[in-house]
Amino acid sequence: MSVSNIKADFTERLFIEAGLCKGMRVLDVGCGTGDVTFLLAALVGNTGAVVGADRDANALAIARQRINPEDQAAPDFIESDLLDISESLGEFDAIVGRRVLMYQADTVATVRALTQRLRPGGLFVFQEHDTTMVPASRGAFPLHTQAQGWIKRMIEHEGADLHIGFNLYRIFTQAGLSVENVRAECLVQTPDSPSSLGYIVRACLPRILAHGVATAGEIEIETLQQRLDEERTHTQNIFIGDMIFGAWARKPK
Numbered sequence: 001m002s003v004s005n006i007k008a009d010f011t012e013r014l015f016i017e018a019g020l021c022k023g024m025r026v027l028d029v030g031c032g033t034g035d036v037t038f039l040l041a042a043l044v045g046n047t048g049a050v051v052g053a054d055r056d057a058n059a060l061a062i063a064r065q066r067i068n069p070e071d072q073a074a075p076d077f078i079e080s081d082l083l084d085i086s087e088s089l090g091e092f093d094a095i096v097g098r099r100v101l102m103y104q105a106d107t108v109a110t111v112r113a114l115t116q117r118l119r120p121g122g123l124f125v126f127q128e129h130d131t132t133m134v135p136a137s138r139g140a141f142p143l144h145t146q147a148q149g150w151i152k153r154m155i156e157h158e159g160a161d162l163h164i165g166f167n168l169y170r171i172f173t174q175a176g177l178s179v180e181n182v183r184a185e186c187l188v189q190t191p192d193s194p195s196s197l198g199y200i201v202r203a204c205l206p207r208i209l210a211h212g213v214a215t216a217g218e219i220e221i222e223t224l225q226q227r228l229d230e231e232r233t234h235t236q237n238i239f240i241g242d243m244i245f246g247a248w249a250r251k252p253k
Helices: 003-018 035-047 057-065 107-115 142-157 164-174 197-210 221-233
Strands: 025-029 049-054 076-079 092-098 118-130 178-189 239-250
Touching: 003 035, 003 092, 003 118, 003 178, 003 239, 025 035, 035 049, 035 092, 049 057, 057 076, 107 118, 107 164, 118 164, 142 197, 142 221, 142 239, 164 178, 164 239, 197 221
Parallel strands: 025 049, 025 092, 049 076, 092 118
Antiparallel strands: 118 239, 178 239
């Protein structure tokens, strides 16, 4: 199972266990190209409705071109900042997001603003990645650790909260929500399991270079994934490179 599939599986389980189900009206904030939005559309079915919101017009253009299965309602996509979700959209049964709150300058204010669009008793469900306890291993993984470090320093330069997972309970509570659950899951890489770390670094390469985190010569992107695979398969140890937190809460009635 690839890292991307593991992430999607965690997201789907998080939504189901939080209580998202058929017929609900859901807002996906920071939707990007729509991965989470279409997952939500499958969960709420053709009796539900999903709206994806993002400020990136290019990402939204890609999302709108995606093919929607016939057995679910097609999502609507709107261009909007998280703090400016229009009142004309009405109230939602649930508001969700993935890797969104970690980039907000004032997370409590952001949550408060978003919950204005949440009906009383509605669900607020977010998935965030946290670097507090990772990377971790009992053996030597110098290249894996270096590659994770490039990503970590990149998002730190971009102003992200690297400890957002540990802060979710406090943020939700201070915003006036009633927290129902907070959970976390490691992404474990074994010697024989596939890894997409090199491909993630490739996708982030322009941002890594722009922030001066590393040089193209240091990264050697064309051979990075191969070198990572070789490092992992030449050991009997496991490497934990990422920690995912999921939390859900309700707006008081």
